[in-house]
Amino acid sequence: MIQKLDKVQKERIKRLEPALKQAAKRGDLQTAKSIIVDLQSIYLPKGHDAKLMMAKNRLFESAMEAGKLDFAERGLIGVRQRVNNRTRVYLEASSLLAICYLRQSDLVKAEPIIQEVLSNDQVIKSQPKREEFRKQIITRFDQEGALFAIKENFAQKLDPKEIQDEAGILIASSKSEEDLFEDIGKEVPEHAINILLRIDEFSKNLLPSAERLKLPPPKQAIQTKQVGKTIFSSVKRVLYKSLCDKESDIYQAWYKQGMGAILNKYSIGIAVSEAFINLGIGVKALAVPVIALIMKFGIEIYCDQYAPTDIMGMR
Structure with missing residues (x-):
């Protein structure tokens, strides 16, 4: 009782x-x-x-x-x-x-x-709310599946200085955000793209046809730029803790001293290299455009736009 x-x-x-x-x-x-x-x-x-x-x-x-x-x-x-x-x-x-x-x-x-x-x-009795939940959860399933499909058994440790310096070169080359997402997508191996397609297709085929037609078709999920966006969004759960926790050293340094202090200490390179190792990813060509995007956005915008949502927060 x-x-x-x-x-x-x-x-x-x-x-x-x-x-x-x-x-x-x-x-x-x-x-x-x-x-x-x-x-x-x-x-x-x-x-x-x-x-x-x-x-x-x-x-x-x-x-x-x-x-x-x-x-x-x-x-x-x-x-x-x-x-x-x-x-x-x-x-x-x-x-x-x-x-x-x-x-x-x-x-x-x-x-x-x-x-x-x-x-x-x-x-979820309300149809609009149910459809929104399903849309969000399919996106999450896609992100999780894609990220863990690129895991390696023996991921090599990345050099924070090297990858952050190379990210700086990318930014200096005037690449747009869309170009950088494309760069990430190009480095995702074929087997990971196949898993992403399988998850997206499987999930969307479970929906009523009217609901399914409101969502992007599975083939769109594996377009290079979209794959890059999916991977970038998926690593946010690990990176967010390092970059955006207001008690973290990186956030405190940015808040008190500005972006220059973070770049001089290679803090973003360190955070990304540690996150990638924790995820079992040792692909430098993936890490570099990820860092470039964070640098391009800036900590404040990145932390605001890429805050991870939790399942219970979808109520």
């Missing part, structure tokens, strides 16, 4: 849930675990299982961002087992589980979950 929360409990939740959201965004698994323990002590005795499971989705999202995919997979399967399959919490857990499988490069496991997510007409 669900019991009402008292004023003190509500105040604690008001502090804890935003902190959990931020921990998930940063991939701060230890903080997320600690917050879940506190929330559990509030929600469980009062019978608020659904709210606890919603919070646990955040926990397992933070686990994915921290690279703890096995932990996230087990947890998300557990959430799906505990909540009604006609609830938003179930839909979100399923979406996260599909992403988890994509990050494991396991399309065989991902596709049935993607099908379940995109075939669900019951949870």
Whole structure:
């Protein structure tokens, strides 16, 4: 039986849930675990299982961002087992589980979950909202699939100074943003493009025809420039923490001293090289135009335009 929360409990939740959201965004698994323990002590005795499971989705999202995919997979399967399959919490857990499988490069496991997510007409009652959710989640599936398709088993470490200097040369050559997206797309291997097409085609074919026709056709997803945009958007989840977290060294340096200080210390080159290594990507020709785009946008615009969205934030 669900019991009402008292004023003190509500105040604690008001502090804890935003902190959990931020921990998930940063991939701060230890903080997320600690917050879940506190929330559990509030929600469980009062019978608020659904709210606890919603919070646990955040926990397992933070686990994915921290690279703890096995932990996230087990947890998300557990959430799906505990909540009604006609609830938003179930839909979100399923979406996260599909992403988890994509990050494991396991399309065989991902596709049935993607099908379940995109075939669900019951949870989001409003058709416009349902269509918007599906549009956004397909974009996310594309990004995750493409990014993890270019992973390498033995990615070589990139030289931050070298790649940032080469990015500076690209900018000096007066290349436009569209040219730089094209440069990224050209370096994506054929097998990764095929995976991107497979995911996009599979996802869109699950939609009703009227809804499908409102979205770009799958062939458009694998045009060189669009592939570049997909890859650039997909790395933002890792880069955003380094470049845009207001507590990060790079953001603080930019805020206090301007872009010049960051460039002189090769901070963007360092951030991108570390992000690529964490992702298992050692392709210099991919890293250089990514850095060039960030330099061209500037930290403020990049952080504003490329802030990663989370599944629960799509409500």
